[in-house]
Structure formats: C-alpha cells, structure tokens
Amino acid sequence: MSTNLGMPAVAPPGVGHLRGTQSFPDAARGALADSQLRRNLGHATRVIRTKRASVVAELPDWEQLRLAGEALKTATMARLDEHLERLEREVTARGGVVHWARDANDANAIVTRLVQETGETEVVKVKSMATQEIGLNEALEAAGIAAHETDLAELIVQLGHDQPSHILVPAIHRNRAEIREIFLREMPGVDPALTSEPRRLAMAARAFLRERFLRAKVAISGANFGVADTGTLLVVESEGNGRMCLTLPETLITVMGIEKVVPTWQDLEVFLQLLPRSSTGERMNPYTSAWTGVTPGDGPQTFHLVLLDNGRTATLADEVGRAALHCIRCSACLNVCPVYERTGGHAYGSVYPGPIGAVLSPQLTGVEDNASLPYASSLCGACFDACPVRIDIPSLLVRLRAQHVDAQRARSVPSAEALSMAAASWLMSSPGRFAAAEKASRLGRLLGRSAGRISTLPPPLSAWTGSRDAPRPPAETFREWWARERGTS
Amino acid sequence: MRIALFVTCLADALYPQVGRATVTLLERLGHEVVFPAAQTCCGQMHVNTGYQREALPLVRHHVEVFEPYDVIVAPSGSCVGSVRHQHAMVARGGGDGALAERAERVGARTYELSELLVDVLGVEDVGAYYPHRVTYHPTCHSLRMLRVGDKPLRLLRHVRGMTLLELPEAEQCCGFGGTFAIKNADTSTAMLADKMRNVLDTGAEVTTAGDASCLMHIGGGLSRLRSGTRTVHLAEILAGTEVGATTELASETLAPRQLDAPAEHTVGEQRVEFASESSTQRLREAQPTERSEGER
Ligand code: SF4
Helix, strand or coil: CCCCCCCCCCCCCCCCCCCCCCCHHHHHHHHHHCHHHHHHHHHHHHHHHHHHHHHHHCCCCHHHHHHHHHHHHHHHHHCHHHHHHHHHHHHHHCCCEEEEECCHHHHHHHHHHHHHHHCCCEEEECCCHHHHHHCHHHHHHHCCCEEEECCHHHHHHHHCCCCCCCCCCCCCCCCHHHHHHHHHHHCCCCCCCCCCCHHHHHHHHHHHHHHHHHHCCEEEECCCEEECCCCEEEEEECCCHHHHHHHCCCEEEEEEEHHHEECCHHHHHHHHHHHHHHHCCCCCCCEEEEEECCECCECCCEEEEEEECCCHHHHHCCCCHHHHHHCCCCCHHHHHCHHHHHHCCHHHCCCCCHHHHHHHHHHHHCHHHHCCHHHCCCCCCHHHHHCCCCCCHHHHHHHHHHHHHHHHCCCCCCCHHHHHHHHHHHHHCCHHHHHHHHHHHHHHHHHCCCCCEECCCCCCCHHHHCCCCEECCCCCCHHHHHHHHHCCC | CEEEECCCHHHHHCCHHHHHHHHHHHHHCCCEEECCCCCCCCCHHHHHHCCHHHHHHHHHHHHHHHCCCCCEEECCHHHHHHHHHCHHHHHHHCCCHHHHHHHHHHHHCEEEHHHHHHHHCCCCCCCCECCCEEEECCCHHHHHHCCCCCHHHHHHHCCECCEEECCCCCCCCCCCCCCHHHHCHHHHHHHHHHHHHHHHHHCCCEEEECCHHHHHHHHHHHHHCCCCCEEEEHHHHHHCCHHHHHHHHHHHHHCHHHHCCCCCCCCCCCCHHHHHCCHHHHHHHHCCCHHHHHHC
16 A cells, blocks of 8 residues: 555545534434334344353353454454555455445446446346445446445335344334335335245345346456455355355456455454354354455456445544454444434434444544434443454444544634533542532522422433433531531541 | 452442442451542443543543552442453554553453452451341342452342342343433333333332442432332441441431432432431431341
C-alpha cells in the first residue's frame, strides 16, 4: 500500500448505508412504540441467545478459543498491509484479479464496470455486509443492472423494499405472516394459496431462486475470510444459496473489507469454531465454501477480488478503536444486547446495528457523523461477554464518547451538558465545595410533595421523571451523620 | 482490620442509610471503619458521558485521599469498577503516567462490599436477620466488570428469617446506565419495564442489589407504579439483626426528622402508603413473624 500522508479518509457521505437520517433516540422512539416489532425481536433474539449459550457451554476450551481469536486478530491488524499484499500476490498467481477500492464510490464503480464488461444486466448476490455497506445494489440499479439477493432473509428484505436490521438475520424484524404477505405481493408466479408455514415459504423462495441461479452469468459475494498465504476466500453460510452463486456463474466478483484477511489457513481452525457457535448457535454451519483463484473447468472462470477500505484505515489509525475491526460479524453481541432487543436494527441507521455497529459505524464515518450511536448503550457489558473475539465494546463506546465531547469543545458556545459537567468536576474535586453542594441540594426536599419521592423535575431531568420517581435528598447526608456520631476521621 | 469506607457520592448525598449500614455491618464483624472525610466522587459519570478531561481532577483527588489506606470498601459495584478499571485510563489519557500507576495500586486495594466480605474477610454468614421476601438483581458492573459472581447470593443465603426468591432474567440490565437513562429515556424505560415485570413476578416485598444507583432506577419505577415493592441495598439487609430491627425502628420512629422523611431507612423506599402507616404497622412489619420464622 502506498504511504499515507495525513489522516486516512473516512467513508464518504451520500453513498452506502452507514449514516442514518435521525439520531438514535429519535429513531428508537418509533421502534419502541411498535409492539409487533418488539414481539418479533424479543422472540427471535431470545431463541438465538438460548441456542448460543448451550453450544458455547459444550466447549471446555471456549475461553481459550476466544483468547486465541483475539490474539490472532490483534496480530493481524498490526501488520495488515503485509497480509493484504500477500493476499493480492497469491490471488493473482492463481488466476484472480485484485482491485483496491479506497471507498464506497470506488468499489461501486469498479464492480459496475466489471459487470458491464460481461455484457450482463443482472447478477445474483450472496449475502454480504460489505456490499450493503457501500450501497452496491443501488449503484448497479442506477447503471441498469438488476441485483438479485439470494439469501432468504435478504430476499425478504429486498422484496419488501426494506432495509436489513440484523447482521445475520436481516429480516429479523419480520414474522411469518408478514413474510407471506410480502411473497404474495412481490414474487412473480407465486402460488396464491401460499400459507405462512415455514416450509411452504422456503419452497416458494426456492422455486423463485432456482430459476435465477440457473440463468445467472455473474455473481457478487462478500467474504468471511481471505487467507493471505494461499489466496483463498471463504463464505460461511447456512442455506447453500451462497454456494449456488459461488459455483454456477461464469464470473464471480467478491467485495471484501480489508480487515477480513487472516494470515494463514491454520488460523481458520480458531475462527471456524468461534463463528458458527456464536452466530447461529450451531456446532458447525451447513456450508463453508472456499475458493482459490480460478480452477479450469470448475466453477467461475473469471474471478475478481475488490478490497474495500471505506474508513477502515482511518479506524486502524486509532490503536484502541481498531479493535472494532476484529469483528467477524457473528452478531452475538446484537442478540444479547438489551438495547438492540428493544429498538431493533433500523434505529442505528447503519447496516451495522447493535453494539458492534455503535462502535464501528462512528469510526468508519468519523464520530461526528454518527454522534448519537456511542451513547446508545447502558454499558451493561453483555456484548463483551458474548463476543467470540473479545472486543471490549463498552470501553470503545466510552472512548468514542470522549472523542465526541472533545470534538464539541471546539464549539464557541459550550453545551448545557458540558457546562454542568465542568461545574460538577469543580465541585467534586474539593471536599469543602462538595459538602456545600450537598447542603444546597437539600433545597430539593422542598420540591417533593409526597414523602420520599419526587415525581416531576424540570428538563433535562424530566426525562428521568417521565417514567421514574426521583429520590428526595435526606435530612442528613452520610458525612454529616459520621461527623455527628464519630467526629471527623 | 482497618477498613477505609469510600461511601460514594450517591450514597453520601441521597442514600446515607447505605453508608451507615456498611459501617454497622463491618463493626459488628469486629473491624475498624474509617471515613476519609475529604472524599468526593469517583468521576464515573464524567468518564461514561465522555468528559474524561473533567474526570482527571476527580481521579487525582480520589487517589490522594485513599492512597494511605490498605483496604478500601465501597457499597457499589459500579464505583469500584470505575476506580479499578477507569482511573488509570483517565490518568494516562491526561498524560499523567505516574498518577496512573498510583491509581492502579489504589484500585487493586478497593473492594466492592461482597468481595470484601467473601474474599478478604472470608465470611459468608454475617449473622444477619431480615424477615422479608427478597429478590436479588445482580447489577451489570458487579457482574461483568468486577465478576463478583454469586458472592452476594452466598451472603444472602445465610441471612436468617429471609425468603430469597429467584429473579427471572436476572442478568438483564435494568436500563439505568447513568446518563443513558436521560439521553435514551425511552429505551431505558422499556428495559426498566421488563425488569419491573420480572421483579413483580417473584412476589418479593424487597428488591436488593449491590448498587444504590440501579436501585434508585428500579425503585423509582416501582414507586411510580405504586407497586408496593421496595428497594433495599444489600448492605442494609446484611446489617439487619433481630435486636437491631427493633432498636433501629424505635430510633427512626422517634427521631423528629422522621416526621418529614419517613422512608429514609431503605434505598428508594417509596411505597406511597408507607408515609401514612402507623408506627404499630411499621413495627409489625419489622418484627419477626410466625411465617418467616418457619421459613428460616
Ligand atoms: S463484535 Fe463480536 S459479537 Fe459482535 S458481531 Fe462482531 S464478532 Fe460478533
């Protein structure tokens, strides 16, 4: 890679899906009011959580595997440039073509051009976060190319003219009845007697997709891993639809975030144990497809690998924040997150929702473009415990909050919050001032009409008393009691 | 053992009974408690809201105040978590490496109450008596920052006269999260609603935890619901004794300040009918009954 002078660029605005149109609290409000959505999410996350917990408990060396995963990712990030160059050499040596994309615009332009060169006007797609991130489907559509999603959940989202709301189960916000309705409305030639029985829904999707697989000349995929020392790409999936795309068409174009590289084939031993258990709660996923360059007479005869930056180098520049790049997109942190469970994925405004989204999206775009996301967490820490590569998401959230506050310091007029934090710091760094403030706060006792509780407070504390009573300051603080009973120490 | 009490700013200003209970408990176990009067606040709210620069003077002050002591206890998993896991980071972020090292040493000597009792003092039966139906909420920072595990439950299981009821989905966050409860009030309230439903499903009279902050949140919600279930800090339960139950009550009933603050002896105790209860009713409540004796 060329030497970077100055700070590497963040993901550009106006393309792709990393920025929402509303702040998290505003977007969450609508989701919280939707009781159907709450039920769908609550049920789905609880089922996956339980499955994951039971298969993880089976492995006596689970914690060691997590440590190994973390260590491998940390070491890989430290020499990411070397591993990427190795990957490029190996892929090229085995008949593939490697392209470097600085950002979403670059990547979309490269893929569009590659498809146009085949003369085709439609492509089949393997479920991929990277292509959702850059808004590839929209870019292709603008160039007159139809992109057909083939993952069942992605297909539901696409047919419903919707956005994905979960990394693994993009249609987690939909239930069976809603899916049946979408199929009846949007799927050409569907049996009008279709029921919402899962098997019948899957059969309808299969009939619809089979025809597209057999017709497709070009496929587009992402990658879960890119192995540097062999030049091998891997896709891990459950349905087998990915494998159809990876084997049937003549041309395969893979868009991979640069952080997905692993140095050696042996590293997969760790990740292929961590990923399925964390993600679907299975001991092993049904399909793991691996391909290396081009094999004459077998599978796609043209293979392109597009390596995507889009803010990743900027993220890498923060030696703590870069841990967000260790993510293997298992989605375990979403399923255990009490905030995600209640708001769903759309509230995060990015294709990366949940705890990982709250630390990854603001780093890819620059924190000021996603400033409400680092606050979309109670810092309960459930995400860290679930993460197979031990990303300390709570600490990253706190770090990003500090970066946001520091960016705001540049404003000529400090916010009310900044002023009160500064005042509290001044009060609390001196025992005398602190005790005086405690005495003054006893004035608050006058606010409470009924004993021991306060049910209305002025803004911003009205956000507390909207649903919770506040305690009334006691007649005597602890330090006053101590001084009275024991004298000072 | 000589133990320095870091009472935490929240307990100092709003829940002094938590500090008093911690003192009562440790002294009953034969230890000397000192209260370094210069202490203020650990600065966690600043750090967690993004104001690390403002937290730096608080960290420096905390380290200076507590450095002279060998064993420090706080009745809060969250504040101990901050002292142990954030102070050094704040000092380093502020470019003060020497302060960071001092903060690490102070952090290593600072214990949450259940850790102090079980790990340092080696006691699980503290001789407590508390004749109530109680459910325990493991707070997130005790659980996942400090890894206190089942230490609080081990202590509670030895309390006489008490019925301990298992809280469903206990490890789910109550939705407090400091300024999260304000910045994301709707999401926080949705989390609180589920926590309260689980609490009420147990049929407990009392919800306990090792953090006054989470209890303030859960208790504030239960109070708004007029549910009749109240919140009491772990320290207060462990400080309770058969003798103490009567004397404490007598002093509270008699003290003039109780006329305008009747609910003061429990964290967030906010049953609306409580204020109007006669002292005989309160007495009956605090006295051992046939039922709780039988459940012992
Ligand atoms: S952050 Fe960890 S738990 Fe969350 S999706 Fe990534 S790997 Fe999975």
